[in-house]
Amino acid sequence: RKEVEQDPGPFNVPEGATVAFNCTYSNSASQSFFWYRQDCRKEPKLLMSVYSSGNEDGRFTAQLNRASQYISLLIRDSKLSDSATYLCVVTRSGNTGKLIFGQGTTLQVKP
Amino acid sequence: EAGVTQFPSHSVIEKGQTVTLRCDPISGHDNLYWYRRVMGKEIKFLLHFVKESKQDESGMPNNRFLAERTGGTYSTLKVQPAELEDSGVYFCASSPPPTRTEAFFGQGTRLTVV
Numbered sequence: 001r002k003e004v005e006q007d008p009g010p011f012n013v014p015e016g017a018t019v020a021f022n023c024t025y026s027n028s029a030s031q032s033f034f035w036y037r038q039d040c041r042k043e044p045k046l047l048m049s050v051y052s053s054g055n056e057d058g059r060f061t062a063q064l065n066r067a068s069q070y071i072s073l074l075i076r077d078s079k080l081s082d083s084a085t086y087l088c089v090v091t092r093s094g095n096t097g098k099l100i101f102g103q104g105t106t107l108q109v110k111p
Numbered sequence: 112e113a114g115v116t117q118f119p120s121h122s123v124i125e126k127g128q129t130v131t132l133r134c135d136p137i138s139g140h141d142n143l144y145w146y147r148r149v150m151g152k153e154i155k156f157l158l159h160f161v162k163e164s165k166q167d168e169s170g171m172p173n174n175r176f177l178a179e180r181t182g183g184t185y186s187t188l189k190v191q192p193a194e195l196e197d198s199g200v201y202f203c204a205s206s207p208p209p210t211r212t213e214a215f216f217g218q219g220t221r222l223t224v225v
Contacts, residue, residue: 002153043115043202043216044154087154096167097142097206097214101154 003027004102006088012108017078021105023071023088030100033064035073036087038104044087047073078109113137115205115217123223129191132220136185136205143186144206144214145178149199157201160186161208172197193224 006023013019025033033050048055050062050071061074071088088102116135124130136143145157157176158168162183171178175194180186190197200221204214 004153043218045216046213096159097144097212098156098159098167099144099146099154099204099214100156101146103153 001026002103003100004088004090006102006105008103008105010106010108012110013078014110015078015080017109018074018076019078019107020075021073021086021088021107023073023102025069025071025088025090025100027090027092027100028069029093030069030090031093032091033071034089034099035060035062035071036089036101038085038087040084044101047086075107078107080109080111083107083109115203115215117201117203117217117220119220120218121221121223123225124193126195126224127192129189130193130222132188132190132201132203132222134186134188134203134205134217136203137207137215139207140205140215141183141208142206142214143180144204145186145188146202146204146216147199148202148219149196154202157188190222193222195224198222198224 035047036044037047038044050064054063059076063072085104087104118133143160148154156170159166160180177189200219202219203217206212206214
């Protein structure tokens with residue numbers, strides 16, 4: 001079983017739609033949680049960190065449920081430029097900075 | 112400020128040959144990581160340097176892979192001899208101390224072994 005599981009999609013949505021991605025992680029000792037964005041044939045880039053209290057950055061809202069070992073990302077009012085692969089990423093305890101990636105969820109926003 | 116740079120961007124080699132990938136981290140970043148994405152799979156950790164020291168090399172697939180970071184600046188990852196299953200995209204990332212800070216990725220080296 002993968003340590004971080006994501007639905008690979010693809011999610012095909014029209015512009016303006018709201019879309020939600022989910023991710024589960026198996027290691028209860030996981031310490032930090034992130035969503036990264038990766039455009040086609042580009043490097044991953046940090047989108048946002050995820051906190052238990054939930055956090056919002058513009059149209060993006062991330063949520064962490066430690067009890068269920070579940071992370072979510074909500075994108076409101078989707079734009080064409082949101083089309084990308086969204087990677088759920090965790091770190092283990094010990095703060096080494098080593099990132100554990102999910103396989104990614106592909107989003108395609110259509111006009 | 113220059114980001115993380117990797118060279119080459121693409122490499123096609125024959126099975127059995129040697130390839131050396133290079134990563135130049137952001138200046139001042141003590142932490143340097145190598146990751147790899149094999150087609151159809153998730154990005155996986157290979158190893159972590161703190162300055163010139165290997166902090167964690169638990170992700171290195173086998174002894175055909177050798178990473179170095181002489182002087183704590185740029186790093187190289189050598190694959191010798193390359194096998195077909197080594198094909199994939201090799202990413203380098205760097206971050207300043209402490210290790211909790213955001214890691215910045217290079218654009219990757221796409222390696223194809225034929």
